[in-house]
Amino acid sequence: MESKLRGHAHKYGKNVDTDVIIPGKYCNIVDQAELGKHALEGLDPEFTTRMKAGDIIVADRNFGCGSSREVAPIAIKGSGTSAVIAKSFARIFYRNALNIGLPIFESSEAVDGIDAGDEIEVEPASGLVRNITKGTEYRAAEFPPFMRALIDAGGLVPYVERRLADAN
Protein backbone atom coordinates (compact mmCIF):
# COMPACT_ATOMS: atom_id res chain seq x y z
CA MET A 1 0.00 0.00 0.00
CA GLU A 2 1.17 3.56 -0.73
CA SER A 3 2.73 5.35 2.23
CA LYS A 4 0.45 8.37 1.73
CA LEU A 5 -2.69 8.92 -0.29
CA ARG A 6 -3.46 12.44 -1.42
CA GLY A 7 -6.17 14.12 -3.43
CA HIS A 8 -9.25 16.30 -3.36
CA ALA A 9 -12.46 15.26 -1.65
CA HIS A 10 -15.66 14.35 -3.49
CA LYS A 11 -18.41 14.34 -0.91
CA TYR A 12 -21.64 12.30 -0.88
CA GLY A 13 -24.46 11.49 1.52
CA LYS A 14 -25.51 8.31 3.31
CA ASN A 15 -26.39 4.92 1.80
CA VAL A 16 -24.36 5.25 -1.41
CA ASP A 17 -25.46 1.87 -2.76
CA THR A 18 -23.81 -0.53 -5.18
CA ASP A 19 -26.44 0.13 -7.85
CA VAL A 20 -25.27 3.73 -8.16
CA ILE A 21 -21.58 2.87 -7.67
CA ILE A 22 -21.69 0.58 -10.69
CA PRO A 23 -25.12 0.13 -12.33
CA GLY A 24 -26.21 -3.45 -13.06
CA LYS A 25 -25.84 -3.08 -16.81
CA TYR A 26 -22.05 -2.83 -16.39
CA CYS A 27 -21.77 -5.90 -14.17
CA ASN A 28 -20.70 -8.10 -17.06
CA ILE A 29 -17.48 -6.08 -17.38
CA VAL A 30 -14.46 -7.50 -15.57
CA ASP A 31 -11.69 -5.09 -16.68
CA GLN A 32 -10.81 -2.65 -13.87
CA ALA A 33 -10.01 0.32 -16.11
CA GLU A 34 -13.20 -0.15 -18.11
CA LEU A 35 -15.29 -0.43 -14.93
CA GLY A 36 -13.54 2.69 -13.64
CA LYS A 37 -15.05 4.74 -16.48
CA HIS A 38 -18.50 4.14 -14.97
CA ALA A 39 -17.71 4.58 -11.26
CA LEU A 40 -20.53 6.35 -9.38
CA GLU A 41 -22.36 6.84 -12.68
CA GLY A 42 -25.79 6.35 -11.12
CA LEU A 43 -25.13 8.99 -8.45
CA ASP A 44 -22.85 11.53 -10.08
CA PRO A 45 -22.43 11.03 -13.83
CA GLU A 46 -19.76 13.78 -13.94
CA PHE A 47 -17.59 12.15 -11.27
CA THR A 48 -15.18 10.39 -13.59
CA THR A 49 -14.63 13.45 -15.76
CA ARG A 50 -14.27 15.83 -12.80
CA MET A 51 -12.02 13.72 -10.60
CA LYS A 52 -8.26 13.44 -10.83
CA ALA A 53 -6.14 10.41 -10.01
CA GLY A 54 -5.59 10.19 -6.27
CA ASP A 55 -8.84 11.92 -5.32
CA ILE A 56 -10.75 10.67 -2.31
CA ILE A 57 -14.43 9.81 -1.91
CA VAL A 58 -15.90 11.05 1.37
CA ALA A 59 -19.37 9.83 2.34
CA ASP A 60 -21.81 9.54 5.21
CA ARG A 61 -22.85 6.21 6.75
CA ASN A 62 -23.53 2.81 5.15
CA PHE A 63 -21.36 3.30 2.06
CA GLY A 64 -21.65 0.41 -0.42
CA CYS A 65 -24.96 -1.07 0.74
CA GLY A 66 -26.87 -3.47 -1.48
CA SER A 67 -25.36 -6.06 -3.75
CA SER A 68 -22.28 -8.23 -3.20
CA ARG A 69 -20.84 -7.19 -6.57
CA GLU A 70 -17.09 -6.97 -6.17
CA VAL A 71 -17.02 -4.80 -9.28
CA ALA A 72 -18.24 -1.92 -7.05
CA PRO A 73 -14.92 -1.39 -5.22
CA ILE A 74 -13.06 -2.47 -8.37
CA ALA A 75 -14.78 0.33 -10.33
CA ILE A 76 -13.85 2.89 -7.67
CA LYS A 77 -10.27 1.69 -7.72
CA GLY A 78 -10.29 1.67 -11.51
CA SER A 79 -11.42 5.31 -11.59
CA GLY A 80 -8.15 6.32 -9.94
CA THR A 81 -9.74 7.10 -6.58
CA SER A 82 -7.11 6.50 -3.91
CA ALA A 83 -9.35 5.96 -0.87
CA VAL A 84 -12.87 6.09 0.51
CA ILE A 85 -13.56 7.69 3.89
CA ALA A 86 -17.04 7.09 5.30
CA LYS A 87 -18.86 7.15 8.61
CA SER A 88 -19.54 3.43 8.13
CA PHE A 89 -19.48 0.79 5.41
CA ALA A 90 -21.94 -1.92 4.46
CA ARG A 91 -20.63 -5.33 5.42
CA ILE A 92 -20.00 -6.99 2.06
CA PHE A 93 -18.51 -3.85 0.50
CA TYR A 94 -16.12 -3.57 3.45
CA ARG A 95 -14.79 -7.12 2.94
CA ASN A 96 -14.60 -6.66 -0.82
CA ALA A 97 -12.69 -3.40 -0.56
CA LEU A 98 -10.08 -4.94 1.74
CA ASN A 99 -9.86 -8.05 -0.45
CA ILE A 100 -9.17 -6.10 -3.64
CA GLY A 101 -6.93 -3.49 -2.00
CA LEU A 102 -9.11 -0.39 -2.10
CA PRO A 103 -8.08 1.64 0.97
CA ILE A 104 -11.11 2.46 3.14
CA PHE A 105 -11.30 4.39 6.40
CA GLU A 106 -14.07 4.88 8.96
CA SER A 107 -14.30 8.21 10.75
CA SER A 108 -17.43 10.24 11.45
CA GLU A 109 -15.34 13.22 12.59
CA ALA A 110 -13.29 13.26 9.40
CA VAL A 111 -16.41 13.07 7.24
CA ASP A 112 -18.03 15.94 9.13
CA GLY A 113 -14.81 17.96 8.95
CA ILE A 114 -14.27 17.62 5.21
CA ASP A 115 -16.02 19.66 2.53
CA ALA A 116 -16.12 18.87 -1.16
CA GLY A 117 -12.94 20.06 -2.83
CA ASP A 118 -10.79 20.02 0.33
CA GLU A 119 -7.32 18.61 -0.16
CA ILE A 120 -6.93 15.46 1.91
CA GLU A 121 -3.97 13.29 2.82
CA VAL A 122 -4.28 9.85 4.41
CA GLU A 123 -1.58 7.66 5.94
CA PRO A 124 -2.97 4.14 5.45
CA ALA A 125 -0.70 2.50 8.02
CA SER A 126 -1.78 4.74 10.88
CA GLY A 127 -5.23 5.77 9.69
CA LEU A 128 -4.29 9.42 10.04
CA VAL A 129 -6.53 11.65 7.91
CA ARG A 130 -5.24 15.18 7.36
CA ASN A 131 -7.40 17.95 5.91
CA ILE A 132 -4.70 20.12 4.35
CA THR A 133 -7.14 22.81 3.23
CA LYS A 134 -8.53 23.31 6.74
CA GLY A 135 -5.45 22.31 8.73
CA THR A 136 -7.29 19.64 10.75
CA GLU A 137 -6.42 16.02 11.58
CA TYR A 138 -8.50 12.95 12.32
CA ARG A 139 -7.78 9.36 13.28
CA ALA A 140 -9.77 6.66 11.46
CA ALA A 141 -11.02 3.60 13.35
CA GLU A 142 -8.38 0.89 13.70
CA PHE A 143 -8.88 -2.37 11.85
CA PRO A 144 -9.41 -5.43 14.08
CA PRO A 145 -6.12 -7.39 14.44
CA PHE A 146 -7.20 -10.22 12.12
CA MET A 147 -8.04 -7.77 9.33
CA ARG A 148 -4.90 -5.75 9.94
CA ALA A 149 -2.93 -8.99 9.43
CA LEU A 150 -4.85 -9.69 6.21
CA ILE A 151 -4.13 -6.18 4.92
CA ASP A 152 -0.46 -6.39 5.91
CA ALA A 153 -0.16 -9.78 4.21
CA GLY A 154 -1.29 -8.10 0.97
CA GLY A 155 -4.91 -9.23 0.94
CA LEU A 156 -6.80 -12.49 0.87
CA VAL A 157 -4.89 -14.12 -2.01
CA PRO A 158 -1.53 -14.33 -0.14
CA TYR A 159 -3.47 -15.47 2.94
CA VAL A 160 -4.98 -18.38 1.00
CA GLU A 161 -1.57 -19.24 -0.49
CA ARG A 162 -0.08 -19.44 2.99
CA ARG A 163 -2.94 -21.66 4.18
CA LEU A 164 -2.42 -23.97 1.19
CA ALA A 165 1.33 -24.11 1.80
CA ASP A 166 0.75 -24.92 5.49
CA ALA A 167 -1.60 -27.75 4.53
CA ASN A 168 1.00 -29.41 2.30
Place this chain on the structure above:
Amino acid sequence: MGMTLTEKILARHAGVESVEPGRIVNAKVDLVLANELSAAVAIGVMRQIKGADRVFDPERIALVEDHFVPAKDAQSAKLAKLMKDFAIEQKITHFFDVGRGGIEHVVLPEEGLVAPGELIVGGDSHTCTYGAFGAFATGMGSTDIAAAFVLGEVWLKVPASIKIVYNGKLGPMVFAKDVMLRTVGELGIDGATYRAIEYHGSTVDELSITGRITMANMAIEAGAKNGIFHADAKTLAYVTERTNRPFVVDRADPDAVYERVVNIDVGALEPQVACPHTPDNVHPISEVAADKIAVDQVFIGSCTNGYIEDLRVVANILEGKRIASSLRVIVNPGSQKVWMQAAQEGILTTLAAAGCAVNTPGCGACFGGHMGTLGDGERAVSTTNRNYVGRMGSPKAEVYLASPATCAASALTGMITDPRTVAAFAEV
Protein backbone atom coordinates in the same frame (compact mmCIF):
# COMPACT_ATOMS: atom_id res chain seq x y z
CA MET B 1 -23.84 -18.50 28.31
CA GLY B 2 -26.39 -19.72 25.79
CA MET B 3 -26.01 -19.28 22.06
CA THR B 4 -28.30 -17.97 19.36
CA LEU B 5 -29.17 -20.12 16.36
CA THR B 6 -26.52 -18.38 14.27
CA GLU B 7 -23.88 -18.81 16.98
CA LYS B 8 -24.69 -22.53 17.28
CA ILE B 9 -24.16 -23.13 13.58
CA LEU B 10 -20.98 -21.07 13.43
CA ALA B 11 -19.49 -22.80 16.50
CA ARG B 12 -20.12 -26.24 15.03
CA HIS B 13 -18.59 -25.31 11.69
CA ALA B 14 -15.59 -23.73 13.40
CA GLY B 15 -15.09 -26.86 15.50
CA VAL B 16 -15.34 -25.04 18.82
CA GLU B 17 -17.61 -25.44 21.84
CA SER B 18 -19.00 -21.96 21.74
CA VAL B 19 -18.62 -18.58 20.09
CA GLU B 20 -19.65 -15.08 21.02
CA PRO B 21 -20.34 -11.98 18.92
CA GLY B 22 -17.25 -10.22 17.64
CA ARG B 23 -15.06 -13.32 17.60
CA ILE B 24 -13.45 -14.17 14.27
CA VAL B 25 -13.69 -17.84 13.32
CA ASN B 26 -12.56 -20.01 10.45
CA ALA B 27 -15.65 -21.98 9.55
CA LYS B 28 -16.04 -24.96 7.22
CA VAL B 29 -18.59 -24.41 4.47
CA ASP B 30 -21.13 -26.97 3.28
CA LEU B 31 -21.79 -25.25 -0.04
CA VAL B 32 -20.28 -22.41 -2.07
CA LEU B 33 -22.48 -20.72 -4.66
CA ALA B 34 -21.67 -18.43 -7.56
CA ASN B 35 -23.48 -17.08 -10.62
CA GLU B 36 -21.84 -16.21 -13.92
CA LEU B 37 -21.00 -12.66 -12.80
CA SER B 38 -19.52 -13.45 -9.40
CA ALA B 39 -17.93 -16.65 -10.74
CA ALA B 40 -16.18 -14.85 -13.59
CA VAL B 41 -14.30 -12.65 -11.14
CA ALA B 42 -13.81 -15.48 -8.61
CA ILE B 43 -12.34 -17.80 -11.24
CA GLY B 44 -9.92 -15.05 -12.25
CA VAL B 45 -8.84 -14.64 -8.62
CA MET B 46 -8.49 -18.40 -8.13
CA ARG B 47 -6.16 -18.57 -11.13
CA GLN B 48 -3.87 -16.08 -9.36
CA ILE B 49 -3.63 -18.17 -6.19
CA LYS B 50 -0.41 -20.18 -6.32
CA GLY B 51 -1.02 -23.84 -5.59
CA ALA B 52 -4.77 -23.62 -6.14
CA ASP B 53 -5.49 -25.90 -9.08
CA ARG B 54 -8.57 -27.61 -7.74
CA VAL B 55 -11.69 -26.62 -5.85
CA PHE B 56 -11.87 -28.14 -2.35
CA ASP B 57 -14.81 -30.41 -3.23
CA PRO B 58 -16.59 -30.39 -6.61
CA GLU B 59 -19.76 -31.73 -4.95
CA ARG B 60 -19.98 -28.72 -2.64
CA ILE B 61 -19.99 -26.01 -5.25
CA ALA B 62 -23.05 -24.79 -7.12
CA LEU B 63 -22.78 -22.64 -10.24
CA VAL B 64 -25.93 -21.11 -11.69
CA GLU B 65 -26.22 -19.15 -14.93
CA ASP B 66 -28.87 -16.58 -14.06
CA HIS B 67 -27.97 -12.89 -14.23
CA PHE B 68 -27.64 -12.05 -17.93
CA VAL B 69 -29.46 -15.11 -19.28
CA PRO B 70 -30.22 -16.04 -21.97
CA ALA B 71 -27.01 -14.18 -22.86
CA LYS B 72 -27.77 -10.52 -23.41
CA ASP B 73 -24.75 -9.91 -25.61
CA ALA B 74 -21.39 -11.38 -26.57
CA GLN B 75 -19.74 -10.17 -23.37
CA SER B 76 -22.40 -11.86 -21.22
CA ALA B 77 -22.07 -15.02 -23.28
CA LYS B 78 -18.33 -14.94 -22.61
CA LEU B 79 -18.87 -14.92 -18.85
CA ALA B 80 -21.47 -17.70 -19.08
CA LYS B 81 -19.03 -19.81 -21.09
CA LEU B 82 -16.20 -19.06 -18.68
CA MET B 83 -18.25 -20.49 -15.81
CA LYS B 84 -19.42 -23.49 -17.82
CA ASP B 85 -15.85 -24.33 -18.85
CA PHE B 86 -14.76 -24.03 -15.23
CA ALA B 87 -17.54 -26.41 -14.15
CA ILE B 88 -16.37 -28.96 -16.70
CA GLU B 89 -12.70 -28.53 -15.81
CA GLN B 90 -13.34 -28.87 -12.06
CA LYS B 91 -15.95 -31.64 -12.49
CA ILE B 92 -18.57 -29.55 -10.67
CA THR B 93 -21.83 -31.47 -10.91
CA HIS B 94 -24.18 -28.80 -9.55
CA PHE B 95 -23.91 -26.63 -12.64
CA PHE B 96 -27.19 -25.19 -13.91
CA ASP B 97 -27.34 -23.86 -17.44
CA VAL B 98 -30.22 -21.90 -18.94
CA GLY B 99 -33.30 -24.11 -19.19
CA ARG B 100 -32.18 -26.43 -16.40
CA GLY B 101 -32.00 -24.08 -13.47
CA GLY B 102 -33.28 -20.58 -13.03
CA ILE B 103 -32.56 -18.01 -10.32
CA GLU B 104 -29.88 -19.42 -8.02
CA HIS B 105 -31.78 -18.90 -4.77
CA VAL B 106 -34.90 -20.53 -6.16
CA VAL B 107 -32.93 -23.42 -7.62
CA LEU B 108 -30.72 -24.47 -4.70
CA PRO B 109 -33.52 -25.31 -2.24
CA GLU B 110 -35.52 -27.03 -5.02
CA GLU B 111 -32.53 -29.23 -5.79
CA GLY B 112 -32.06 -30.27 -2.18
CA LEU B 113 -28.79 -28.37 -1.87
CA VAL B 114 -29.89 -26.52 1.27
CA ALA B 115 -30.58 -28.14 4.65
CA PRO B 116 -30.94 -26.97 8.25
CA GLY B 117 -27.76 -26.34 10.21
CA GLU B 118 -25.63 -25.94 7.08
CA LEU B 119 -23.24 -23.11 6.36
CA ILE B 120 -23.55 -21.69 2.87
CA VAL B 121 -21.71 -18.78 1.29
CA GLY B 122 -22.52 -17.34 -2.10
CA GLY B 123 -21.29 -14.71 -4.49
CA ASP B 124 -24.61 -12.92 -4.34
CA SER B 125 -26.00 -10.76 -1.57
CA HIS B 126 -29.31 -12.63 -1.52
CA THR B 127 -27.57 -15.85 -0.46
CA CYS B 128 -29.14 -15.05 2.94
CA THR B 129 -32.32 -16.61 1.47
CA TYR B 130 -31.33 -20.05 2.80
CA GLY B 131 -31.84 -18.88 6.35
CA ALA B 132 -35.46 -19.83 5.62
CA PHE B 133 -34.37 -23.45 6.15
CA GLY B 134 -32.44 -22.90 9.39
CA ALA B 135 -29.09 -22.65 7.61
CA PHE B 136 -26.48 -19.94 8.13
CA ALA B 137 -26.12 -18.35 4.72
CA THR B 138 -24.45 -15.12 3.71
CA GLY B 139 -23.39 -13.26 0.60
CA MET B 140 -19.79 -12.37 -0.18
CA GLY B 141 -17.75 -10.87 -2.97
CA SER B 142 -15.82 -12.84 -5.55
CA THR B 143 -12.41 -12.85 -3.85
CA ASP B 144 -13.95 -14.37 -0.72
CA ILE B 145 -15.75 -16.88 -2.93
CA ALA B 146 -12.47 -17.80 -4.66
CA ALA B 147 -10.93 -18.43 -1.24
CA ALA B 148 -13.92 -20.60 -0.27
CA PHE B 149 -13.67 -22.53 -3.58
CA VAL B 150 -10.10 -23.43 -2.68
CA LEU B 151 -10.11 -23.80 1.11
CA GLY B 152 -13.67 -24.94 1.80
CA GLU B 153 -13.51 -22.49 4.67
CA VAL B 154 -14.26 -18.84 5.26
CA TRP B 155 -13.32 -16.40 7.98
CA LEU B 156 -16.33 -14.86 9.63
CA LYS B 157 -16.88 -12.40 12.39
CA VAL B 158 -19.61 -13.85 14.60
CA PRO B 159 -22.53 -11.43 14.36
CA ALA B 160 -24.63 -10.30 17.30
CA SER B 161 -28.24 -11.36 16.78
CA ILE B 162 -31.41 -9.31 16.69
CA LYS B 163 -34.47 -11.33 17.68
CA ILE B 164 -37.64 -10.24 15.92
CA VAL B 165 -40.87 -11.66 17.33
CA TYR B 166 -43.93 -11.48 15.09
CA ASN B 167 -47.34 -12.02 16.54
CA GLY B 168 -50.83 -11.79 15.14
CA LYS B 169 -52.67 -13.29 12.20
CA LEU B 170 -52.17 -11.84 8.75
CA GLY B 171 -55.26 -10.23 7.29
CA PRO B 172 -56.61 -10.91 3.80
CA MET B 173 -54.20 -9.90 1.02
CA VAL B 174 -51.38 -9.41 3.52
CA PHE B 175 -48.37 -11.62 2.90
CA ALA B 176 -44.85 -12.40 4.10
CA LYS B 177 -43.59 -9.72 1.70
CA ASP B 178 -45.63 -7.09 3.51
CA VAL B 179 -44.32 -8.29 6.87
CA MET B 180 -40.73 -8.09 5.65
CA LEU B 181 -41.14 -4.69 4.01
CA ARG B 182 -42.54 -3.43 7.33
CA THR B 183 -39.55 -5.00 9.09
CA VAL B 184 -37.02 -3.30 6.79
CA GLY B 185 -38.96 -0.08 7.27
CA GLU B 186 -38.65 -0.38 11.06
CA LEU B 187 -35.00 -1.45 11.13
CA GLY B 188 -33.78 0.86 8.35
CA ILE B 189 -31.40 -0.17 5.58
CA ASP B 190 -28.43 -0.26 7.91
CA GLY B 191 -30.39 -1.19 11.03
CA ALA B 192 -29.03 -4.73 11.08
CA THR B 193 -25.59 -4.20 9.53
CA TYR B 194 -23.09 -6.79 10.82
CA ARG B 195 -25.98 -8.50 12.64
CA ALA B 196 -27.96 -11.71 12.33
CA ILE B 197 -31.74 -11.49 12.28
CA GLU B 198 -33.47 -14.40 14.04
CA TYR B 199 -37.16 -14.62 13.14
CA HIS B 200 -39.58 -15.79 15.83
CA GLY B 201 -43.24 -15.77 16.74
CA SER B 202 -46.58 -17.31 15.92
CA THR B 203 -46.90 -15.39 12.65
CA VAL B 204 -43.78 -16.90 11.14
CA ASP B 205 -44.59 -20.35 12.54
CA GLU B 206 -47.73 -20.18 10.43
CA LEU B 207 -45.91 -19.05 7.29
CA SER B 208 -45.27 -21.42 4.42
CA ILE B 209 -41.71 -22.20 3.36
CA THR B 210 -42.14 -19.72 0.50
CA GLY B 211 -43.16 -16.98 2.92
CA ARG B 212 -40.09 -17.64 5.04
CA ILE B 213 -37.92 -17.58 1.91
CA THR B 214 -39.28 -14.13 1.07
CA MET B 215 -38.45 -12.87 4.56
CA ALA B 216 -34.98 -14.41 4.84
CA ASN B 217 -34.19 -13.15 1.33
CA MET B 218 -34.65 -9.54 2.34
CA ALA B 219 -32.58 -9.66 5.56
CA ILE B 220 -29.79 -8.03 3.52
CA GLU B 221 -32.11 -5.10 2.82
CA ALA B 222 -31.68 -4.18 6.49
CA GLY B 223 -27.93 -4.69 6.07
CA ALA B 224 -27.93 -8.04 7.93
CA LYS B 225 -25.25 -10.65 7.50
CA ASN B 226 -27.89 -13.36 7.63
CA GLY B 227 -31.53 -13.90 8.51
CA ILE B 228 -32.57 -17.21 10.01
CA PHE B 229 -35.62 -19.24 11.00
CA HIS B 230 -35.75 -22.34 13.18
CA ALA B 231 -36.44 -25.46 11.14
CA ASP B 232 -39.80 -27.07 11.93
CA ALA B 233 -41.96 -29.88 10.56
CA LYS B 234 -42.64 -27.87 7.37
CA THR B 235 -38.92 -27.36 6.81
CA LEU B 236 -38.12 -31.02 7.38
CA ALA B 237 -40.89 -32.13 5.03
CA TYR B 238 -39.56 -29.83 2.29
CA VAL B 239 -35.92 -30.79 2.73
CA THR B 240 -36.25 -34.57 3.19
CA GLU B 241 -38.36 -34.73 0.03
CA ARG B 242 -35.33 -33.40 -1.86
CA THR B 243 -32.24 -34.84 -0.20
CA ASN B 244 -31.31 -37.81 1.94
CA ARG B 245 -28.02 -36.47 3.24
CA PRO B 246 -27.75 -36.08 7.00
CA PHE B 247 -28.06 -32.68 8.62
CA VAL B 248 -28.27 -31.20 12.12
CA VAL B 249 -31.24 -29.22 13.35
CA ASP B 250 -29.94 -26.55 15.73
CA ARG B 251 -31.98 -24.53 18.16
CA ALA B 252 -31.15 -21.29 19.94
CA ASP B 253 -30.57 -21.85 23.65
CA PRO B 254 -33.28 -20.56 26.00
CA ASP B 255 -30.67 -18.27 27.59
CA ALA B 256 -29.21 -17.07 24.27
CA VAL B 257 -28.14 -13.44 24.33
CA TYR B 258 -29.67 -11.07 21.80
CA GLU B 259 -28.43 -7.58 21.15
CA ARG B 260 -32.04 -6.50 21.07
CA VAL B 261 -35.53 -7.87 20.72
CA VAL B 262 -38.03 -6.26 18.38
CA ASN B 263 -41.73 -7.08 18.65
CA ILE B 264 -43.90 -6.63 15.59
CA ASP B 265 -47.64 -7.18 15.76
CA VAL B 266 -49.00 -7.92 12.31
CA GLY B 267 -52.67 -8.27 13.25
CA ALA B 268 -53.53 -4.84 11.90
CA LEU B 269 -50.85 -4.76 9.20
CA GLU B 270 -51.96 -3.47 5.80
CA PRO B 271 -50.21 -4.41 2.57
CA GLN B 272 -46.96 -2.42 2.48
CA VAL B 273 -45.07 -0.60 -0.27
CA ALA B 274 -41.43 0.50 -0.33
CA CYS B 275 -41.39 3.80 -2.20
CA PRO B 276 -38.41 5.18 -4.15
CA HIS B 277 -35.45 5.11 -3.62
CA THR B 278 -34.63 2.88 -0.65
CA PRO B 279 -36.16 -0.41 0.54
CA ASP B 280 -36.81 1.11 3.98
CA ASN B 281 -39.01 3.92 2.63
CA VAL B 282 -42.02 1.79 3.53
CA HIS B 283 -45.61 3.01 3.73
CA PRO B 284 -48.98 1.29 4.12
CA ILE B 285 -50.91 0.76 0.90
CA SER B 286 -53.75 3.04 2.03
CA GLU B 287 -51.35 5.99 2.00
CA VAL B 288 -49.65 5.06 -1.26
CA ALA B 289 -52.84 4.16 -3.15
CA ALA B 290 -54.38 7.51 -2.16
CA ASP B 291 -51.76 9.22 -4.31
CA LYS B 292 -53.02 7.38 -7.43
CA ILE B 293 -49.55 6.58 -8.69
CA ALA B 294 -49.65 5.49 -12.34
CA VAL B 295 -47.10 2.86 -13.35
CA ASP B 296 -45.55 1.90 -16.69
CA GLN B 297 -44.39 -1.58 -15.74
CA VAL B 298 -45.37 -4.28 -13.29
CA PHE B 299 -42.74 -6.90 -12.62
CA ILE B 300 -43.51 -10.27 -11.03
CA GLY B 301 -40.60 -12.55 -10.20
CA SER B 302 -37.13 -12.65 -8.58
CA CYS B 303 -35.56 -14.62 -5.74
CA THR B 304 -37.92 -12.78 -3.40
CA ASN B 305 -41.25 -13.55 -5.08
CA GLY B 306 -40.74 -15.79 -8.10
CA TYR B 307 -42.24 -18.93 -6.55
CA ILE B 308 -45.27 -20.98 -7.54
CA GLU B 309 -47.22 -19.70 -4.55
CA ASP B 310 -46.60 -16.13 -5.74
CA LEU B 311 -47.69 -16.91 -9.30
CA ARG B 312 -50.87 -18.54 -8.00
CA VAL B 313 -51.79 -15.35 -6.16
CA VAL B 314 -51.18 -13.27 -9.29
CA ALA B 315 -53.09 -15.66 -11.56
CA ASN B 316 -55.99 -15.68 -9.15
CA ILE B 317 -56.28 -11.91 -9.34
CA LEU B 318 -55.79 -11.67 -13.13
CA GLU B 319 -57.90 -14.70 -14.09
CA GLY B 320 -60.37 -13.81 -16.82
CA LYS B 321 -59.36 -10.13 -16.79
CA ARG B 322 -57.13 -7.87 -18.90
CA ILE B 323 -54.32 -5.75 -17.55
CA ALA B 324 -54.67 -1.97 -17.91
CA SER B 325 -53.83 -0.75 -21.41
CA SER B 326 -51.50 1.91 -20.01
CA LEU B 327 -48.86 -0.52 -18.75
CA ARG B 328 -46.97 -3.74 -19.43
CA VAL B 329 -46.59 -6.70 -17.09
CA ILE B 330 -43.48 -8.86 -17.14
CA VAL B 331 -43.51 -12.19 -15.32
CA ASN B 332 -40.41 -14.28 -14.66
CA PRO B 333 -41.12 -17.59 -12.95
CA GLY B 334 -38.16 -18.11 -10.61
CA SER B 335 -36.94 -21.41 -11.97
CA GLN B 336 -37.52 -23.97 -14.67
CA LYS B 337 -39.42 -26.09 -12.13
CA VAL B 338 -41.63 -23.17 -11.14
CA TRP B 339 -42.20 -22.42 -14.84
CA MET B 340 -43.24 -26.02 -15.53
CA GLN B 341 -45.49 -26.19 -12.48
CA ALA B 342 -47.12 -22.92 -13.53
CA ALA B 343 -47.59 -24.29 -17.03
CA GLN B 344 -49.22 -27.46 -15.71
CA GLU B 345 -51.59 -25.46 -13.53
CA GLY B 346 -52.60 -23.27 -16.46
CA ILE B 347 -51.13 -20.20 -14.78
CA LEU B 348 -48.92 -19.19 -17.70
CA THR B 349 -51.91 -19.26 -20.02
CA THR B 350 -53.99 -17.22 -17.57
CA LEU B 351 -51.25 -14.61 -17.32
CA ALA B 352 -50.62 -14.47 -21.06
CA ALA B 353 -54.36 -14.19 -21.75
CA ALA B 354 -54.50 -11.24 -19.35
CA GLY B 355 -51.81 -9.52 -21.41
CA CYS B 356 -48.67 -10.36 -19.41
CA ALA B 357 -45.34 -11.13 -21.06
CA VAL B 358 -44.04 -14.36 -19.53
CA ASN B 359 -40.28 -14.72 -19.66
CA THR B 360 -37.85 -17.50 -18.95
CA PRO B 361 -36.38 -17.54 -15.40
CA GLY B 362 -33.56 -15.10 -14.64
CA CYS B 363 -32.41 -12.12 -12.59
CA GLY B 364 -32.17 -9.64 -15.49
CA ALA B 365 -35.09 -7.29 -14.87
CA CYS B 366 -34.54 -6.99 -11.10
CA PHE B 367 -31.07 -5.48 -11.34
CA GLY B 368 -31.47 -3.50 -14.56
CA GLY B 369 -29.58 -6.09 -16.57
CA HIS B 370 -32.02 -6.88 -19.37
CA MET B 371 -35.48 -8.37 -20.11
CA GLY B 372 -37.45 -5.52 -18.58
CA THR B 373 -35.17 -2.52 -18.11
CA LEU B 374 -36.85 0.80 -17.27
CA GLY B 375 -36.32 3.96 -19.31
CA ASP B 376 -36.05 7.62 -18.27
CA GLY B 377 -39.14 8.80 -16.43
CA GLU B 378 -40.69 5.34 -16.17
CA ARG B 379 -42.18 3.95 -13.00
CA ALA B 380 -42.54 0.33 -11.93
CA VAL B 381 -44.17 -1.58 -9.12
CA SER B 382 -42.26 -4.77 -8.58
CA THR B 383 -42.14 -7.88 -6.41
CA THR B 384 -38.33 -7.61 -6.22
CA ASN B 385 -36.14 -6.56 -3.29
CA ARG B 386 -34.34 -3.30 -4.12
CA ASN B 387 -35.39 0.07 -5.45
CA TYR B 388 -32.22 2.15 -5.33
CA VAL B 389 -31.67 4.81 -7.98
CA GLY B 390 -31.06 3.04 -11.30
CA ARG B 391 -31.73 -0.41 -9.85
CA MET B 392 -34.02 -1.51 -12.69
CA GLY B 393 -32.45 0.60 -15.42
CA SER B 394 -32.47 4.36 -15.88
CA PRO B 395 -31.43 6.47 -12.88
CA LYS B 396 -34.40 8.61 -13.85
CA ALA B 397 -36.85 5.73 -13.28
CA GLU B 398 -38.72 4.95 -10.07
CA VAL B 399 -39.30 1.55 -8.47
CA TYR B 400 -41.93 0.69 -5.85
CA LEU B 401 -41.61 -2.67 -4.07
CA ALA B 402 -44.70 -4.63 -3.08
CA SER B 403 -46.21 -8.11 -2.78
CA PRO B 404 -47.33 -10.14 -5.80
CA ALA B 405 -50.96 -9.39 -4.85
CA THR B 406 -50.40 -5.62 -4.75
CA CYS B 407 -48.53 -5.82 -8.06
CA ALA B 408 -51.32 -7.85 -9.68
CA ALA B 409 -54.00 -5.47 -8.41
CA SER B 410 -51.96 -2.56 -9.77
CA ALA B 411 -51.70 -4.31 -13.14
CA LEU B 412 -55.49 -4.25 -13.43
CA THR B 413 -55.98 -0.58 -12.58
CA GLY B 414 -52.78 0.95 -14.00
CA MET B 415 -51.89 2.55 -10.68
CA ILE B 416 -50.57 1.29 -7.35
CA THR B 417 -53.61 -0.37 -5.87
CA ASP B 418 -54.67 -1.99 -2.60
CA PRO B 419 -55.24 -5.66 -3.46
CA ARG B 420 -58.04 -5.80 -0.88
CA THR B 421 -60.10 -3.61 -3.20
CA VAL B 422 -59.93 -6.04 -6.11
CA ALA B 423 -63.32 -7.72 -6.37
CA ALA B 424 -64.06 -11.38 -6.74
CA PHE B 425 -60.83 -12.62 -5.24
CA ALA B 426 -60.94 -16.24 -4.26
CA GLU B 427 -58.96 -17.40 -1.21
CA VAL B 428 -55.70 -19.07 -2.15
